Amino acid sequence: xxxxxxxxxxxxxxxxxxxxxxxxxxxxxxxxxxxxxxxxxxxxxxxxxxxxxxxxxxxxxxxxxxxxxxxxxxxxxxxxxxxxxxxxxxxxxxxxxxxxxxxxxxxxxxxxxxxx
Numbered sequence: 706x707x708x709x710x711x712x713x714x715x716x717x718x719x720x721x722x723x724x725x726x727x728x729x730x731x732x733x734x735x736x737x738x739x740x741x742x743x744x745x746x747x748x749x750x751x752x753x754x755x756x757x758x759x760x761x762x763x764x765x766x767x768x769x770x771x772x773x774x775x776x777x778x779x780x781x782x783x784x785x786x787x788x789x790x791x792x793x794x795x796x797x798x799x800x801x802x803x804x805x806x807x808x809x810x811x812x813x814x815x816x817x818x819x820x821x
Contacts, residue, residue: 732786732799737775739796740786740813744770747815770813778803778813786813 724730732740779786783804789797797820801813 728790728792730788730790732775732779732788734776734779736786736788736796737772737779740775740788740799741770741772743796743799743817744775744813744815747818775813 775786778784778801781803784801785803786799786801788799791797796817798816799813800811800815803810803812
């Protein structure tokens with residue numbers, strides 16, 4: 706299927722650094738802290754209320770994810786995490802795609818509240 710082809714290609718992305726958009730890159734363990742901060746700022750706490758993805762009024766607490774959980778996701782077989790950086794190398798967005806038996810799982814879709 707096209708999903709399987711994508712993930713076979715994604716396995717090769719670790720050796721690639723160039724995407725057609727220079728602001729998109731493949732995340733690795735060194736990016737886990739920044740991704741966790743983005744996820745938390747986009748979904749939890751007062752700052753998240755600037756954007757449309759907030760869960761601040763629905764779920765208590767300021768933590769949606771941790772660097773450890775992000776690292777686990779990055780290292781999961783069949784999983785890729787993509788990041789979108791601005792021209793100053795600031796993380797503005799991320800998304801996780803995982804191959805599942807029933808199809809494709811899309812998670813960790815986040816955009817910085819100040820950029821929404």
